[in-house]
Amino acid sequence: MLVGVLLPDTKTDLANPLGELAALAEAASTQVIDSMIQKRTSLGPAYALGKGKLAEMVERAQAAEADVIVFDNDLTPRQIRGIEKAAERKVIDRSELILDIFASHAKTREAQLQVELAQLEYTAPRLRGMWTHLERIAGAGGATAAGAVGGVGTRGPGERQIEIDRRIVKDRITHLRREIAKILRRKQREVGSRHDQFTVSLVGYTNSGKTTLMNRLTGADQFTADQPFATLDTKTIRWDLGDGRSSLLSDTVGFVRDLPHHLVASFRATLEEAVHADLLLHVVDISSPMAWQQIEAVDEVLTGLECDDIPQVTLLNKVDIADDASMAEMMACHRPGALAVSALTGQGMDRLTEAVIDRMQQNSVNVTVFLPHSEGKLLNEFVRLAEVRDRRYAAEGVELDVCIDRAQLSQLQGRYSTFRVTPSGSEPSADADVGDPA
Numbered sequence: 001m002l003v004g005v006l007l008p009d010t011k012t013d014l015a016n017p018l019g020e021l022a023a024l025a026e027a028a029s030t031q032v033i034d035s036m037i038q039k040r041t042s043l044g045p046a047y048a049l050g051k052g053k054l055a056e057m058v059e060r061a062q063a064a065e066a067d068v069i070v071f072d073n074d075l076t077p078r079q080i081r082g083i084e085k086a087a088e089r090k091v092i093d094r095s096e097l098i099l100d101i102f103a104s105h106a107k108t109r110e111a112q113l114q115v116e117l118a119q120l121e122y123t124a125p126r127l128r129g130m131w132t133h134l135e136r137i138a139g140a141g142g143a144t145a146a147g148a149v150g151g152v153g154t155r156g157p158g159e160r161q162i163e164i165d166r167r168i169v170k171d172r173i174t175h176l177r178r179e180i181a182k183i184l185r186r187k188q189r190e191v192g193s194r195h196d197q198f199t200v201s202l203v204g205y206t207n208s209g210k211t212t213l214m215n216r217l218t219g220a221d222q223f224t225a226d227q228p229f230a231t232l233d234t235k236t237i238r239w240d241l242g243d244g245r246s247s248l249l250s251d252t253v254g255f256v257r258d259l260p261h262h263l264v265a266s267f268r269a270t271l272e273e274a275v276h277a278d279l280l281l282h283v284v285d286i287s288s289p290m291a292w293q294q295i296e297a298v299d300e301v302l303t304g305l306e307c308d309d310i311p312q313v314t315l316l317n318k319v320d321i322a323d324d325a326s327m328a329e330m331m332a333c334h335r336p337g338a339l340a341v342s343a344l345t346g347q348g349m350d351r352l353t354e355a356v357i358d359r360m361q362q363n364s365v366n367v368t369v370f371l372p373h374s375e376g377k378l379l380n381e382f383v384r385l386a387e388v389r390d391r392r393y394a395a396e397g398v399e400l401d402v403c404i405d406r407a408q409l410s411q412l413q414g415r416y417s418t419f420r421v422t423p424s425g426s427e428p429s430a431d432a433d434v435g436d437p438a
C-alpha cells in the first residue's frame with residue numbers, strides 16, 4: 001500500500017501524485033494494491049499523517065491485506081515506529097525503497113559494495129529504534145531477544161544487542177569505505193589515463209533513455225528497460241563520430257528526485273566518468289509531464305557532484321511520443337542549444353553528432369606527443385593543425401609540446417597509431433634529449 005503526504009514543496013505530478021512511487025515499488029518487485037494521499041503543511045512528528053487519515057490507512061491496509069506500507073516521504077525512526085505499531089505492518093520510506101531497488105539491481109562488486117555502504121549508513125542511526133521496537137514487542141508477551149530478563153527499562157538485552165550491532169555495523173562501514181576508496185583510486189587512474197581523449201557522459205533522470213541512446217550511438221547492446229534504475233554501473237564505449245574522429249561515451253546510473261544523499265556519496269566511484277567528462281549530454285524524457293522537475297532534480301545532483309560547470313547539451317528525448325509540443329518549445333527556450341531527439345527512432349542523431357564535434361573543436365588541450373622519425377608525414381600534420389610550442393629531438397624520434405583541439409587530436413589518433421600522447425607538464429620521456437630544433 002502506497003501512502004504520500006503532499007507537502008507544499010513536494011515536487012510531484014499532481015495529476016498522478018504517486019505514479020513515480022508506484023514505478024519504484026514495482027521495480028522493487030512489489031505489487032501495489034491500494035494507495036492514498038493526504039495534503040498537509042508538514043509531517044506529523046509521531047505518525048506523519050493526521051489521526052483521521054492514519055485510522056483510514058490502517059483500515060484500508062487491513063482490508064487489502066497489505067504486507068508493507070510504503071511512504072513517498074522520508075520518515076524518522078519515531079514515525080516509522082509509530083505507524084508500524086498502529087498498522088501492525090512493516091513500514092518503509094522512500095529512501096529505503098530506493099536503496100532496496102539498488103540492492104536488488106546491483107550486479108557488479110563495485111555496485112554491491114556501494115549500495116551496502118549506503119544502506120548501512122542509512123540504517124545505522126535507526127538501529128536503536130529498531131531494537132527498542134523489538135524489545136517492546138517482546139516485552140508485550142513474547143520471549144526477549146536473548147532469552148534474558150530485561151532491567152527496569154534500562155540496559156535490557158535489546159540495549160546490549162544494539163551496542164553489539166552498532167559495533168558490527170561500524171566495522172563493516174569502515175571496511176566498505178576502505179574498499180570503495182580503493183575502487184575510487186583505480187577509477188581515477190583509469191579516467192586520468194584518458195586525458196588525451198574527448199569524453200562525453202550521458203546523465204539524466206532515471207528511465208529517460210540514456211542506455212537506449214548509448215546503444216543507438218555506439219551499436220552497443222546494453223540492458224534497457226521501462227523501469228527505474230535499470231543501469232547501476234558505468235559503461236564507457238568508443239563512439240565513432242565519422243571522418244576518423246571518435247570520442248568516449250559513458251552511460252551511468254540515473255538520478256531521481258530526493259535521491260538519498262548517502263547513495264550519491266557512495267556511488268561517487270561509479271560517477272567518476274561523469275564528473276570528469278568534457279561534455280555532459282543531459283537526457284530528458286520530454287514525453288513526461290514532469291520533464292521540467294526532472295531536469296531540476298538532475299541539475300541539483302550535478303551541482304552536488306561539483307560538475308555543474310561542465311558544458312552540457314540538453315537532449316529532449318522521446319520526441320516520438322511527446323504529445324505536448326509546447327513543453328518542447330518551453331525547454332528549448334530555457335535550455336539554449338537543446339536538441340529534440342529520439343533514441344528509439346534515431347531522429348536527431350545527426351544534429352547530436354554535429355553538436356558534439358562542435359564542442360570538441362572548441363576544446364583545445366596542451367599535450368606532449370612523441371613521434372618516431374619514420375612518421376615525417378605526421379610531423380607535418382601537427383605543424384599544420386596545432387600550435388607547436390616546443391620540440392625536442394631524441395634518438396628514436398621527436399617530442400612536441402602542442403596545443404591542439406580535441407577533435408583534431410582524436411582524428412590523428414584514429415589515422416596513426418604510432419605516436420604517444422602525454423599531458424604537457426608531465427615527466428618527459430627518458431630518451432627525449434632536450435636540444436635545439438634542427
Ligand SMILES: Nc1nc2c(ncn2[C@@H]2O[C@H](COP(=O)(O)OP(=O)(O)OP(=O)(O)O)[C@@H](O)[C@H]2O)c(=O)[nH]1
Nearest residue numbers: 206207208209210211212225229230231254343344
Ligand atoms: N518512445 C520512446 N521510448 C524510448 C526512447 N528512448 C528510450 N525509450 C524507452 O524508455 C525506457 C527506458 O529506457 P532506458 O534506455 O533503459 O533508460 P535509462 O535512462 O537508461 O534508464 P535507467 O538506466 O533505468 O536509469 C525503455 O523502455 C526504452 O525503450 C525514445 O526515444 N522513444
Ligand SMILES: [Mg+2]
Nearest residue numbers: 210211230231
Ligand atoms: Mg540505463
